[in-house]
Amino acid sequence: KRLSRQEDVPRILYYVQRSKEHHWCCAEVTFYCSDQLLCNQWVQALQRRLDLQGVRPKNLLVFINPFGGKQLGKHIYDKKVAPLFQLASITTEVIVTEHANHARDHLAEVDLRIYDGIVCVGGDGMFSEVIHGLICQTQKIAGIDQNDPNSKLVACSLRIGIIPAGSTDCICYATVGVNDPVTSALHIIVGDSQPMDVSSVHHNNTFLKYSVSLLGYGFYGDVLKDSENNRWMGPSRYDFSGFKTFLSHQCYEGTVLYLPATETLGNPRDESRCTAGCYVCQYSGKLLDLSNNKQELKHVEEDWKVVKGKFLAINAANMSCACSKSPMGLSPAAHLADGTIDLILVRKCSRFNFLRHLIRHTNKDDQFDLAFVEVYRVKQFIFTPKYSEEDNIDIRDIGKNLFGQFCSDHPACGCSQVNSNWNCDGEIIEHAAVEVRYVLFCCLELSG
Numbered sequence: 001k002r003l004s005r006q007e008d009v010p011r012i013l014y015y016v017q018r019s020k021e022h023h024w025c026c027a028e029v030t031f032y033c034s035d036q037l038l039c040n041q042w043v044q045a046l047q048r049r050l051d052l053q054g055v056r057p058k059n060l061l062v063f064i065n066p067f068g069g070k071q072l073g074k075h076i077y078d079k080k081v082a083p084l085f086q087l088a089s090i091t092t093e094v095i096v097t098e099h100a101n102h103a104r105d106h107l108a109e110v111d112l113r114i115y116d117g118i119v120c121v122g123g124d125g126m127f128s129e130v131i132h133g134l135i136c137q138t139q140k141i142a143g144i145d146q147n148d149p150n151s152k153l154v155a156c157s158l159r160i161g162i163i164p165a166g167s168t169d170c171i172c173y174a175t176v177g178v179n180d181p182v183t184s185a186l187h188i189i190v191g192d193s194q195p196m197d198v199s200s201v202h203h204n205n206t207f208l209k210y211s212v213s214l215l216g217y218g219f220y221g222d223v224l225k226d227s228e229n230n231r232w233m234g235p236s237r238y239d240f241s242g243f244k245t246f247l248s249h250q251c252y253e254g255t256v257l258y259l260p261a262t263e264t265l266g267n268p269r270d271e272s273r274c275t276a277g278c279y280v281c282q283y284s285g286k287l288l289d290l291s292n293n294k295q296e297l298k299h300v301e302e303d304w305k306v307v308k309g310k311f312l313a314i315n316a317a318n319m320s321c322a323c324s325k326s327p328m329g330l331s332p333a334a335h336l337a338d339g340t341i342d343l344i345l346v347r348k349c350s351r352f353n354f355l356r357h358l359i360r361h362t363n364k365d366d367q368f369d370l371a372f373v374e375v376y377r378v379k380q381f382i383f384t385p386k387y388s389e390e391d392n393i394d395i396r397d398i399g400k401n402l403f404g405q406f407c408s409d410h411p412a413c414g415c416s417q418v419n420s421n422w423n424c425d426g427e428i429i430e431h432a433a434v435e436v437r438y439v440l441f442c443c444l445e446l447s448g
């Protein structure tokens with residue numbers, strides 16, 4: 001950069017600048033050149049360099065959920081993201097969703113070959129819609145039956161970017177390190193990518209959902225269920241329902257069967273923290289490729305472990321699940337793409353002890369260093385509630401009619417005969433009995 005003379009042609013070069021704690025911003029430098037020809041040569045040479053990179057997207061399909069989080073999705077996209085895409089010469093087709101599952105259904109059908117990636121502006125629920133549409137279309141084309149829990153899914157070739165505009169934004173936070181729309185837009189522009197583990201949830205050999213962040217039964221299932229009635233509160237609905245759910249102190253009885261992940265590196269209580277280029281994920285990725293290409297590793301019955309009991313929470317974390325409320329996450333050492341799930345079992349305990357565990361989600365203390373908390377790194381698990389789901393409906397109805405809340409029927413135990421439901425990336429799964437397994441790490445995220 002040098003001082004401008006009147007006849008000089010100004011050219012602005014925009015670049016990514018790192019600022020505080022994982023934040024990125026767009027900075028610029030202005031060049032002045034009196035030789036027009038030389039100036040154009042420079043611009044063309046730089047453009048050629050950028051084109052050669054290949055990873056940068058040129059055409060994106062953007063979904064905006066206008067009702068996620070504080071309902072600012074459209075504003076965030078128009079004011080903070082679209083101008084950056086324009087500067088980077090990225091063309092976009094923008095769809096503002098009109099109803100829930102609009103993005104999922106569109107993606108399941110549309111010809112995706114013209115796009116270099118998909119962007120979702122919203123929260124975890126919106127990201128979940130997008131991966132469902134994308135995975136479903138990919139399996140349909142490949143003739144894969146998603147209902148068969150043993151099906152080998154085909155990897156999706158498109159990357160998904162998230163512009164955070166939801167309430168928790170845990171998938172964005174856990175992958176980028178922060179939930180900032182400008183940072184995510186810049187990661188998308190430079191073509192960053194991050195593989196992510198995807199788990200499938202089945203019930204009686206029927207496919208229910210895919211999960212990429214948290215699958216939570218008990219506490220997080222009940223928080224979500226209650227919070228859906230208070231969507232008008234925006235993100236604070238989770239605080240309100242969290243407090244109510246904490247006070248209700250419901251525990252749920254059932255059996256967990258799990259298959260420990262023995263071939264991968266690390267364990268849920270080690271000091272490793274998954275970041276871009278993580279060696280644990282790279283090592284595990286190679287192993288997974290090997291076992292996929294050769295023959296499936298056979299698991300004998302003895303490999304499965306059983307835990308029976310009364311649980312306040314069963315949390316299955318595919319990734320750390322870090323978010324602004326829990327900066328280290330529900331499972332700080334979980335990996336984004338190692339093919340495993342951290343299964344956290346919180347057994348029945350006093351309200352005080354449960355509060356100690358919850359508070360440790362928000363600070364750096366070890367939330368697993370408590371006698372009533374167990375954590376396992378698994379490839380697969382099955383949960384069977386003590387009370388069958390058919391009986392459960394009857395019990396719930398009777399309970400509601402007679403007492404308003406069924407748990408008051410046996411206060412001494414504090415254990416509910418009503419089942420909880422699963423919170424799957426912020427979406428409710430009504431079934432309590434589920435079979436969950438790692439299925440693929442295909443969905444590359446642009447904001448990595």
Ligand SMILES: Nc1ncnc2c1ncn2[C@@H]1O[C@H](COP(=O)(O)OP(=O)(O)OP(=O)(O)O)[C@@H](O)[C@H]1O
Pocket residue numbers: 064065066067068069070096097098099100101102121122123124125126127129165166167168169170425426427
């Ligand atoms: N136009 C729409 N009208 C109503 N619901 C929508 C619309 N578009 C998407 N949805 C649904 O809104 C739900 C919540 O969206 P989203 O995840 O973006 O926000 P959030 O729930 O506030 O955030 P988070 O998931 O991070 O807690 C999703 O389940 C999605 O299916």
Ligand SMILES: CCCCCCCCCCCCC/C=C/[C@@H](O)[C@H](CO)NC(C)=O
Pocket residue numbers: 123124125167168169170213214220223224238242246321323325326330355358359361362423424425426427
């Ligand atoms: C009384 C103190 C209580 C403190 C509890 C703080 C715990 C915060 C943990 C946040 C949940 C992180 C897991 C993310 C789940 C998302 O998939 C989901 C949808 O966005 N969000 C929620 C809240 O269910």
Ligand SMILES: [Ca+2]
Pocket residue numbers: 197317318319334335336337338339340341342
């Ligand atoms: Ca994982």
